Amino acid sequence: xxxxxxxxxxxxxxxxxxxxxxxxxxxGGSIVEPGAHVSISYKDDFRELLxxxxxxxxxxxxxxxxxxxxHADAVRSLIAEAxxxxxxxxxxxxxxxxxxxxxxxxxxxxxxxxxxxAKETGIDVVCDFRSNDVEQGxxxxxxxxxxxxxxxxxLKTPLAVLNIGGVANVxxxxxxxxxxxxxxxxxxxALVDDWVNRKLGKPYDDGGIIAAAGAISETVLMQLFGSxxxxxxxxxxxxxxxxxxxxxxxxxxxxxxATLTAFTLKSIVRAVDxxxxxxxxxxxxxxxxxxxxxxxxxxxxxxxxxxxxxSVGWQGDALEAQAFAYLAVRSRQGLPLTFPGTTGVxxxxxxxxxxxxx
Numbered sequence: 001x002x003x004x005x006x007x008x009x010x011x012x013x014x015x016x017x018x019x020x021x022x023x024x025x026x027x028g029g030s031i032v033e034p035g036a037h038v039s040i041s042y043k044d045d046f047r048e049l050l051x052x053x054x055x056x057x058x059x060x061x062x063x064x065x066x067x068x069x070x071h072a073d074a075v076r077s078l079i080a081e082a083x084x085x086x087x088x089x090x091x092x093x094x095x096x097x098x099x100x101x102x103x104x105x106x107x108x109x110x111x112x113x114x115x116x117x118a119k120e121t122g123i124d125v126v127c128d129f130r131s132n133d134v135e136q137g138x139x140x141x142x143x144x145x146x147x148x149x150x151x152x153x154x155l156k157t158p159l160a161v162l163n164i165g166g167v168a169n170v171x172x173x174x175x176x177x178x179x180x181x182x183x184x185x186x187x188x189x190a191l192v193d194d195w196v197n198r199k200l201g202k203p204y205d206d207g208g209i210i211a212a213a214g215a216i217s218e219t220v221l222m223q224l225f226g227s228x229x230x231x232x233x234x235x236x237x238x239x240x241x242x243x244x245x246x247x248x249x250x251x252x253x254x255x256x257x258a259t260l261t262a263f264t265l266k267s268i269v270r271a272v273d274x275x276x277x278x279x280x281x282x283x284x285x286x287x288x289x290x291x292x293x294x295x296x297x298x299x300x301x302x303x304x305x306x307x308x309x310x311s312v313g314w315q316g317d318a319l320e321a322q323a324f325a326y327l328a329v330r331s332r333q334g335l336p337l338t339f340p341g342t343t344g345v346x347x348x349x350x351x352x353x354x355x356x357x358x
Contacts, residue, residue, distance in 0.1 A: 002027045005090040009325030012097040014166025014240040018042045021078040022321035028329035036082035037318035040074045056100040064111040072120035093328030094127040101239040108140040114355040125355045126328035132351035138343035141237035145171040145182040145342045147323035160279035164288020166190035172275045182342040183234030186267025192260040199253040208293025211261040214254030223247045224263045235344035269301045282306040285316045
């Protein structure tokens with residue numbers, strides 16, 4: 001039996017809000033013992049710098065170094081929060097930040113310097129989790145489903161785990177690794193976040209209050225669903241800025257928020273048609289689980305229980321960071337990270353690039 005390692009996972013998501021860091025003691029298999037976690041918000045100027053990088057533009061070297069240094073700070077903060085020593089941590093799983101994701105062109109780009117992070121923290125690092133999958137013809141996303149499967153041991157299935165971050169994705173669980181199905185359903189919170197930021201100067205629609213005050217434009221919603229993405233069968237994945245939202249521009253602040261929230265909602269509901277069986281329950285993670293308006297709409301339209309992941313004892317604010325700790329351990333053991341049903345690769349595939357501490 002492989003000895004469990006104490007791994008530290010780091011995630012900077014498409015919502016651009018900041019860095020999540022989490023500890024997990026795991027063997028990369030069935031042993032999963034989540035520990036302390038912290039979230040560090042980006043300052044506004046760095047968030048806007050990151051936003052300017054989307055699509056692979058801007059000052060890459062400068063931004064990548066700053067991003068890596070902020071992640072090193074997050075590592076130090078978590079170690080202090082947990083009351084442990086740096087030497088207690090065996091491995092870091094470092095996702096970096098996605099600035100471009102276009103698997104159709106065999107391209108995915110996460111900025112973040114694994115060698116620099118290993119040097120700054122004095123801890124071994126695994127990063128670049130997506131490239132091998134994309135090079136082998138996969139979508140490179142989602143990567144978290146195998147961690148969902150480990151966490152869900154003992155829960156009643158079929159079960160769906162829905163992550164509503166900047167992009168939304170779903171994992172279908174039916175007890176076995178070979179049954180994993182996962183894909184990006186469509187937008188998560190990114191479009192409405194960008195909308196209310198631009199129109200009202202707010203970072204996001206807190207609780208869905210702005211959307212709840214508006215009226216959905218069915219005409220604009222139909223145009224949004226004109227994207228070819230929704231005609232494709234999974235596995236499939238999205239870039240944060242995949243969708244053309246110019247049609248929304250003529251709407252009021254409230255109606256635009258309502259329409260973009262409906263776009264997220266309806267794309268999730270449509271995803272059910274691509275699942276092997278209708279899930280008996282949905283567990284929701286990511287920032288979207290805090291949107292009470294969206295959660296109520298999901299319960300209405302999915303007609304089964306829809307609950308935040310905290311209802312089964314999972315840590316929603318830490319889940320993706322935990323996943324990259326788990327994936328780092330699997331990477332070091334040569335275990336698969338992606339599967340035919342999650343990214344479309346022809347066979348289960350490992351990945352990640354390892355950097356030893358100096």
